[in-house]
């Protein structure tokens with residue numbers, strides 16, 4: 001048996017089409033098994049027979065067009081989605097790097113949001129308190145940290161989010177398209193932090209549409225197309241093939 | 250476990266902070282609502298329809314405050330998971346903590362409004378009762394369990410069937426009139442009296458009122474409430490367990 005921190009074996013994922021559901025709540029509750037069976041019959045297949053492993057400390061890039069299934073793949077790794085077929089095994093503390101503002105509350109201050117988000121991401125309150133000073137410093141938000149989030153710009157929210165995620169001590173980090181909004185200086189800082197994670201042996205899944213970042217950060221890249229792993233290999237190679245395809249269209 | 254407590258704590262704090270940051274008179278609003286209803290029912294039933302009942306205002310208040318706790322909780326429950334869609338789709342935290350936090354928040358609002366009820370008890374020339382010391386925590390626990398169970402089920406099912414929210418609103422306002430809050434159980438014609446207690450809220454609300462007004466609890470009614478509460482909690486948790494892994498798919 002392999003001991004890699006992330007193992008996808010023969011993973012398929014189909015989404016139900018819940019909008020086809022018309023029976024009303026009475027039918028739904030009284031014929032629960034039947035209702036569920038009828039739901040199963042109209043499903044959308046997002047991934048089929050996807051297998052790969054990510055070794056400890058490795059950074060795997062995932063590229064593919066819109067709707068290819070990249071976010072689905074990260075959802076499976078995070079454990080918020082269940083595979084329809086096959087098995088997903090992820091070991092260690094998982095830290096998803098959230099999309100802009102996910103889990104934040106607009107009316108709470110930066111500090112209050114750090115506590116909220118830190119605990120939602122798996123830290124205890126004591127652990128968040130220990131790290132509070134470091135998180136605030138990393139975010140470089142200065143006096144804004146005591147302001148409610150609704151006065152923040154998009155980039156400032158992203159900074160706060162990344163700052164919390166960067167201080168979680170994860171074993172596995174899942175990153176989905178989040179660096180795009182920060183300014184150049186902050187993006188550099190994030191890339192630096194990710195290199196630091198790599199040095200510490202953190203395993204990462206990195207989804208991005210920015211090919212330069214993919215080439216810079218990843219050790220290996222898989223290209224998802226037509227529900228499967230279309231290509232897998234060294235970053236330069238896969239990125240060239242993927243970009244070439246895009247230019248050819 | 251330690252972590253689950255922390256999670257529930259920060260979520261509850263969030264709810265409280267948000268509520269008090271956005272409104273100047275947060276606390277006053279939570280007592281203004283049941284008091285306003287008490288005034289309306291007093292005018293309608295005592296002044297206009299001349300119902301024969303002593304201390305009708307106290308009678309109303311002793312039932313309306315706990316009812317408000319229930320109906321507020323029922324009102325927010327469809328939004329609990331819906332309102333946290335972005336984080337539920339990304340992070341695998343224990344989702345039931347969100348329900349617990351929302352109901353706890355309403356529980357705290359009820360707890361801090363108890364002095365208002367006590368004020369009316371004294372105003373109508375009655376005193377405090379030693380039985381409150383165990384009676385209030387007991388009934389609060391029972392109602393907390395009942396509410397959590399219902400909220401878990403409603404919050405979960407509402408993701409798959411969004412119309413549930415409307416149905417819940419109608420059900421709660423109908424249920425109010427089938428619950429002995431504005432009338433007492435002995436005003437119900439004898440042949441229907443057994444039916445009233447099929448409503449899970451009926452024995453509970455009757456117990457609250459007799460506890461506040463007379464300091465007495467009917468063991469049979471309390472036991473029946475507790476049975477309903479345990480059933481609601483078990484049922485709600487089962488529904489939640491069965492559906493929770495699909496939340497991220499439908500949000």
Ligand SMILES: Nc1ncnc2c1ncn2[C@@H]1O[C@H](COP(=O)(O)OP(=O)(O)OP(=O)(O)O)[C@@H](O)[C@H]1O
Nearest residue numbers: 015046065066067068069070071072073497498499
């Ligand atoms: N909850 C859902 N219910 C039904 N279908 C879904 C759901 N989530 C995603 N899909 C479908 O699954 C496919 C893959 O979606 P996914 O979000 O994984 O794409 P993606 O590769 O992340 O795209 P993007 O680059 O735009 O972020 C899409 O066709 C999408 O329509």
Ligand SMILES: [Mg+2]
Nearest residue numbers: 070071072176
């Ligand atoms: Mg995506």
